[in-house]
Amino acid sequence: MNLLGIETSCDETSAAVISGGNGAAPSILSNVVLSQVDIHQPYEGVVPEIAARAHLSHIDRIVAQAMDEADIDFAALDGIAVAGGPGLIGGVIVGVMTAKAIAAVHKLAFLAVNHLEGHALTVRLTQDLEFPFLLLLVSGGHCQLLAVTGVGAYHRLGTTLDDALGEAFDKTAKMLGLGYPGGPQVELRAKTGDAGRFDLPRPMRGRPGCDFSFSGLKTAVRRRIEKIGAPTDTDIDDICAAFQCAVGDVLADRAGRALDIFERRFGDPSALVVAGGVAANQYLRGQLSNFAAARGLELAAPPPDLCTDNGAMIAWAGLERLRLGLTDGLDFAPRPRWPLDPNAAPAMGAGVKA
Amino acid sequence: MTDSHLRTLEAETESRTAAIAAAIAGLAGPGDVIALAGDLGSGKSVFARSFIYALGGSGDVPSPTFTLVQMYELTPSNVFHFDLYRLEKPEDAIELDIDDAFHEGISLIEWPARLGAYLPPRRLLITFEFGTNEDARLLHLDAPDAWAGRIQGLEAHV
Numbered sequence: 001m002n003l004l005g006i007e008t009s010c011d012e013t014s015a016a017v018i019s020g021g022n023g024a025a026p027s028i029l030s031n032v033v034l035s036q037v038d039i040h041q042p043y044e045g046v047v048p049e050i051a052a053r054a055h056l057s058h059i060d061r062i063v064a065q066a067m068d069e070a071d072i073d074f075a076a077l078d079g080i081a082v083a084g085g086p087g088l089i090g091g092v093i094v095g096v097m098t099a100k101a102i103a104a105v106h107k108l109a110f111l112a113v114n115h116l117e118g119h120a121l122t123v124r125l126t127q128d129l130e131f132p133f134l135l136l137l138v139s140g141g142h143c144q145l146l147a148v149t150g151v152g153a154y155h156r157l158g159t160t161l162d163d164a165l166g167e168a169f170d171k172t173a174k175m176l177g178l179g180y181p182g183g184p185q186v187e188l189r190a191k192t193g194d195a196g197r198f199d200l201p202r203p204m205r206g207r208p209g210c211d212f213s214f215s216g217l218k219t220a221v222r223r224r225i226e227k228i229g230a231p232t233d234t235d236i237d238d239i240c241a242a243f244q245c246a247v248g249d250v251l252a253d254r255a256g257r258a259l260d261i262f263e264r265r266f267g268d269p270s271a272l273v274v275a276g277g278v279a280a281n282q283y284l285r286g287q288l289s290n291f292a293a294a295r296g297l298e299l300a301a302p303p304p305d306l307c308t309d310n311g312a313m314i315a316w317a318g319l320e321r322l323r324l325g326l327t328d329g330l331d332f333a334p335r336p337r338w339p340l341d342p343n344a345a346p347a348m349g350a351g352v353k354a
Numbered sequence: 355m356t357d358s359h360l361r362t363l364e365a366e367t368e369s370r371t372a373a374i375a376a377a378i379a380g381l382a383g384p385g386d387v388i389a390l391a392g393d394l395g396s397g398k399s400v401f402a403r404s405f406i407y408a409l410g411g412s413g414d415v416p417s418p419t420f421t422l423v424q425m426y427e428l429t430p431s432n433v434f435h436f437d438l439y440r441l442e443k444p445e446d447a448i449e450l451d452i453d454d455a456f457h458e459g460i461s462l463i464e465w466p467a468r469l470g471a472y473l474p475p476r477r478l479l480i481t482f483e484f485g486t487n488e489d490a491r492l493l494h495l496d497a498p499d500a501w502a503g504r505i506q507g508l509e510a511h512v
Contacts, residue, residue: 010421087421346412
């Protein structure tokens with residue numbers, strides 16, 4: 001099966017073609033990602049693709065390029081998948097309308113994919129992994145632990161009560177005067193830093209359940225910086241290292257709790273999977289790998305370029321759904337909010353202390 | 355030109371900030387725009403979350419930094435929680451449907467300066483400042499005429 005996937009739910013405009021699902025190992029025929037980060041980096045700032053018109057002005061060209069690089073005709077496609085939410089509604093509408101138009105003209109199966117499901121299933125595109133697995137989904141907008149028991153079957157075990165993890169990285173970078181996006185900058189500076197010099201809190205560590213909170217860590221970083229006044233390069237390196245170390249400890253602690261819950265409810269997972277933009281962080285991957293090994297579990301993570309938003313993950317989730325017959329009608333309405341687990345109890349987050 | 359009415363509320367603790375937010379939520383109605391200014395970690399998100407819970411919000415209240423806006427279907431009106439931290443040009447906000455939000459809903463806006471001239475003059479501006487101890491905050495209220503009467507007896511409600 002060949003699928004075209006479109007992703008426009010946030011900053012990236014992306015289209016990809018993948019092939020697979022007939023017993024053969026899946027392959028990515030093309031994956032074109034237009035990131036505003038690349039375009040605007042010389043200007044020391046990012047212009048988020050908040051405006052639908054920005055996606056609109058790129059999407060046709062990006063789709064054409066993806067089809068061209070894959071060397072495939074629309075007639076040879078079996079379906080078209082699009083991120084139908086959650087995200088910025090304007091961007092989502094552009095992607096959904098484009099996908100519907102292509103599906104209608106070429107009479108293709110249409111699949112509206114949850115953007116988060118794209119992240120969740122990517123690992124099955126790059127390696128042979130069975131359900132169920134424990135998923136740590138960490139990105140600019142999310143920080144969740146989920147039990148994934150099948151395509152479309154997600155059970156949220158824990159979530160952030162305030163800031164997402166990618167946001168905590170970005171804000172730490174911002175407070176230190178580092179560039180955008182903050183994640184890679186903090187990771188880079190942490191490499192030469194002394195993680196032991198500053199003592200930062202590990203919010204939620206040791207608490208029952210597996211929810212997260214990063215607001216208090218952000219505040220602790222701010223206080224450290226204020227105390228220093230004008231941080232030197234060494235200070236910045238050390239703060240980044242301490243921050244990243246604190247995050248690693250928290251992730252391992254929370255993943256441990258989640259694994260306990262998982263085993264009680266669903267039995268043994270096939271792996272601990274980490275996905276989403278923050279999963280590109282090599283230090284955190286290493287910490288999670290150590291944690292998983294200690295629990296006798298494999299850590300599975302997509303390659304870094306498939307952790308950030310991209311069309312291939314949408315195409316793959318679409319393929320997974322298509323082979324189960326889970327197609328959508330052309331009356332699908334874009335969904336700005338779309339939890340992976342609609343039955344999850346809400347996380348009430350006011351006043352969590354570090 | 356409307357007159358500005360200034361006053362400062364002291365919140366010694368985070369739960370006090372939350373209580374002030376709940377009290378102001380009880381005074382808000384459709385068409386109100388509440389701008390929340392202040393540094394990272396100064397309490398804007400705590401305020402917004404407590405405000406939304408006070409109007410009956412019972413689900414997650416995630417930070418909208420990434421999506422720029424989250425809408426909550428509440429009473430007396432929908433609440434639009436904006437975080438314009440990532441907004442580069444004020445014009446981009448138009449495509450976030452600020453017009454509808456400002457007229458029909460209650461808008462909570464973090465990083466309101468990013469809106470430039472699109473921030474309506476009738477907004478209630480709350481500027482968060484760090485207090486003397488770790489959890490303490492000062493909330494500086496800059497209220498237009500339409501809010502002056504409402505915040506008059508605010509301390510009594512908190």
